[in-house]
Amino acid sequence: MSGVKVGVVGAGYVGLTTAVCLAERGLDTACVDLDAAKVDRLNAGDPVIDEPGLPLLLRSGLAARKLCFDTDYAALADCDVVFVCVPTPSGADGAADLRAVESAVDTLGRVLTAPAVVALKSTVPVGTTRRMAARLRDRGLSVASIPEFLRESHAIYDFRNPDRVVIGSETPRAAALLRQVYGVGSQRTFEMSPESAELAKYASNAFLAVKLSYANSLARLCAHAGADIADVTRCMGADVRIGGHFLQPGPGWGGSCLPKDTAALLHAGRDAGVDLPEVAAARTTNDVQAERIASTLQRLLPDALPDARITALGLTFKANTTDVRDSPALRVCGGLTAAGAQVSGYDPRLGSIDPATLHRCGVVGVDDPYVATKGANAIVVLTEWSQFRDLDWPSIAEQAPGAVVLDTRNLLSRDAIAGTGLRYLGNGTVGGY
Known part of the structure; x- marks a missing residue:
């Protein structure tokens, strides 16, 4: 894992758990959230959400300088892979509201350099990953779908002990990098x-x-x-x-x-x-x-x-x-x-x-x-x-x-x-x- 830097967009349940657990694995991890007050609290070691095990991992990551939080996407500029963990709430007709995902992807397109990978952990409708890939193709960036299956109140355990890691990618390099970042065996990895x-x-x-x-x-x-x-x-x-x-x-x-x-x-x-x-x-x-x-x-x-x-x-x-x-x-x-x-x-x-x-x-x-x-x-x-x-x-x-x-x-x-x-x-x- 030497030299691999990861980023996370969104410091909610999924994003924050992802960030602290990746930092625990020794990865240099930067997490961006637009809420300045939340970012200040996180950098001070305040976990902002109630999740067993999270406070210790947050403070350990900060102390080891493996974890940092920012409001500026520029903090992700040198990342090899960035996980997008932003909300996709339901609209009036039940459709997922993708504005936060689209905004994050477009901003990452202006910040990241090839051949970085944008990994969508947000739950998105079928076809979204391919559409986001088209938006970033000219930048030489890859987009993959890597849905999360974390349970609230068990999120840290689930990240450390996943029953499966699903990687949706048509770019072999992106899939290989995500396997490396997660560090799980092939028996628990489903590529599709x-x-x-x-x-x-x-x-x-x-x-x-x-x-x-x-x-x-x-x-x-x-x-x-x-x-x-x-x-x-x-x-x-x-x-x-x-x-x-x-x-x-x-x-x-x-x-x-x-x-x-x-x-x-x-x-x-x-x-x-x-x-x-x-x-x-x-x-x-x-x-x-x-x-x-x-x-x-x-x-x-x-x-x-x-x-x-x-x-x-x-x-x-x-x-x-x-x-x-x-x-x-x-x-x-x-x-x-x-x-x-x-x-x-x-x-x-x-x-x-x-x-x-x-x-x-x-x-x-x-x-x-x-x-x-x-x-x-x-x-x-x-x-x-x-x-x-x-x-x-x-x-x-x-x-x-x-x-x-x-x-x-x-x-x-x-x-x-x-x-x-x-x-x-x-x-x-x-x-x-």
Whole structure:
């Protein structure tokens, strides 16, 4: 790796993880982000995002002078390869908004020198890599697709231990350089055309969304049939053709990837005249999860849902992160407040959540779970924080006598609730919802 210099555009979850992990491998790494305040914080060793292991790698990279952050693309001028990790949000029609990608590529075209490689880690529609390559061809630069498969709260581990590295390139030199930078064996490297790499990312995320929605539909059936979703999915997951991942029911799926990627895949299908009814159905199922929870509470509460006091336990889209982008927990809260309920919300990372985000959902943030649940008519577990298992549920019952506990994640032990006077309902369980 001697002499190879790498760059990263974008210091979000993907870009920042990529930068610190490449620096850990001994590569001289420069990361550019247009947010000057963020760049200053990163250069001071403040990781800006909550990701296990990231603070140590950030500070180690800075101390070793293997890592630096800048707002000026000129910092990337002598890079051999630059990873583009900028957002591609959904437009109104579901299409991916590529303005940030196009701007980054055009700017890199003015800064880099041949034969540098521009590697697109941003999730982009089929054909984007080839179009970006055409924009840079006269500069002697190559463009490759190298989609990311990092999980928030596990991003450092996933980068160090990838189950696959996908390289979409028609330039052998670019593919060889990317293999060298990643340093993984051939058994975990999948080389293919840019179009196949681009579609592989969308296809993977859409399949996960389909599995999650299927699990939620099964949970609803289990509750009606007197079956237990945990037993059903345990049996399913034992089949190696299915696997046990992404079969846990919940309040719906969200985050920064699945919603926009399924929308973009459907848009691509429409453009190609190809229907993807499985993906469309998964989105439809996901859209009704908040209403399923609201209607269950409407049925269970002794008084009408309007004016009911409801506590939401968990506000982030998943545990061990501060990310509330497209959070199903907040989607549920928004539906409850729209129905007239008074919603208080507690999350272990409440201090890192923008109060304006909670305000838009009508949620009053409370930094103590016992204060948040006091006087509640219903307590809804929305995010799978392990801390919720360890709450003193008898004490909660004293402060919220007779409250309904709706466990959308099946996180709690029914035995811990039994005998407290609280009414427990699991998701897709016997006697649940």
